[in-house]
Amino acid sequence: MNNEARGVIEALRSGIPSKAVGSYFSESRASTMGKIHDKIDSATREGRSSGMVVVGKYGEGKTHLLNAIDVYASKRNIVVSHVSIGKESPIDKLPVIYSKLLSSTFLPNEAQPGISRALEKMIPDSPEANEMLNFASKSLTTNKLYYVLDAYLRSDNVEERYRLLSDIQGDLLPNSAVRAIAKSLRNEKVIFNTPFAKTKHMQDYFFFASHLFKTLGYDGWVILFDETELMGRLSKRSRMLGYANIYDFIFPDKRLENTFSIFALSASYEEDVIDRKNEYDTAIIDYGEDKRIRVALDCLRKGTKLYPLTKEEMKDVFSKLIAFHASAYEWEPPIDAEKLLKESGSAGFLLRTKIRYAIETLDQLYQYGDEGEAKVADLSKETFEEDMPE
16 A cells, blocks of 8 residues: 555545645646746746745635645755745734744755754854854844844853744844843943834845855745735735735845745635725825835736646546555556546536545545545635724
C-alpha cells in the first residue's frame, strides 16, 4: 500500500489543502502557472519584486494553486510564507500579518517552519551578521532592528536572546525594553533615530526579513495570501487600511528585495463587497489623498481569472486521480478518465466538487464493485457580513 498516494487521495477527499497535492497536480492551469513562474523568476533573478491577484470561484482551486506555487518555489531555493487572511490575521494589521507569516515561513530544505534556527547559526562579526547590521542601521526607516539584532548577537543570556529573537519574528518588544537591553550590553546611551511605531514602521520588519533571506543565500521570498475575500467582513476603516497594505505588497518599496506576493480572492468579492459596499466612493470621499486604495481595488477587480479547467485538463486530472487511487489501495479501477469525467458532470461546475465526486465513485467501485450513486454535498456560499464594528 502506497502511503503517499493514500495521503493525496485523503487530502482531495476531505478538501484539506495539501502541498503533496500541489506537487502532483501542478500542471493544471498551465497558462496561469506560466505567468506566475515568470513573475517569481523576475523577482528572484532580476530583483523586480512584485505581486498579483488571482480570482476564482469558491471551490475552483485557488488554494490548490497556492500550494502548487509553494512547491515550485521551494524547489528553487526560495523561502515561502503562507497566511490565510481572516479575523485572526486581518490584512489591515501588519504586525499581526508579519507574525503569522514568520510563524508559517519555510526555508528551503527545512521540515519545520520559522527562521529561528537560521538566526541561531549567525555568528557575531561574521560576514552575514555584519551585512545585516549595516542594512538595519542604514536602510530602514528606524534603527530599532539594528539594536535588536546587535543585542541578540552580543548577549549570552538565554532568556534575553529569546526575547530579542521573538521580536525579529514579530512578537514586538517595546522601545524601552530594546533600549534597556542594548544599553546594558553596549554600556552606552542608546538613541533611536526615529522612535519605532508599529502602526507606521512595520514595513521595516518585512524589508529586514527579505534582506535576511538574501543574505543567508536564498534566492528570494514568495508570500502566499489565501482567502483574501474574508477582509470583506472587516469594518469599513479596516478594509480601507487593508487595501492600502495590499497595494504595498503588489507594488512594493525597493527595500522589499527579491519578493513575490500573491493574493487569492473569491470571484464574488467584486459584486458582494466592492460594488455593494461602494468601496470606491469610500476611498475617494474618506481617503482621497491615498491613491493606493483605489489602485488596490482595481487590482482586486482585474485580477488574473481562474477559469474552469478545459476538458483535456480535467481528463489529465482524473487520469492522475485513478492512478493515485489504484496505488493507494493496490487495485485496478475498472473505469477510465473519459467515463469518470462524463459521469462527474452531474456534480456541478466547481472543480472541488467534481474531484470529490470522482473519488467517491472510485471508492464505491473499490468497496462494492459498483459505481452506485455518488452524492457530494453542495459547497456553502461565503458571506461578507461585517463581524467588526465600524
